[in-house]
Amino acid sequence: MGKFKPPKVRRYGSGVRVCQRCGSRDAVIQKYGIYLCRQCFREVAQELGFRKYM
Ligand SMILES: [Zn+2]
Incomplete structure (x- = not known):
């Protein structure tokens, strides 16, 4: 541990x-x-119209 x-x-x-x-x-x-971070990107992507990006 701590290596x-x-x-x-x-x-x-x-x-x-x-x-x-x-x-x-x-x-x-x-x-x-x-x-944007991944989480925010997902939320924003939906707002922008990207339904299934991931
Ligand atoms: Zn974020």
């Missing part, structure tokens, strides 16, 4: 992206010119 230390901050590409909706830095999607 491996997980990184504090995950970096995706260049710089850290934050969700424009909830501010989460976890798994932010940058498709379609929007910056």
Whole structure:
């Protein structure tokens, strides 16, 4: 135990992206010119008309 230390901050590409909706830095999607975490993306996608994206 205690052998491996997980990184504090995950970096995706260049710089850290934050969700424009909830501010989460976890798994932010940058498709379609929007910056949202997976969860927010699903909700917004439905609003935008993407019914079954995943
Ligand atoms: Zn979010």
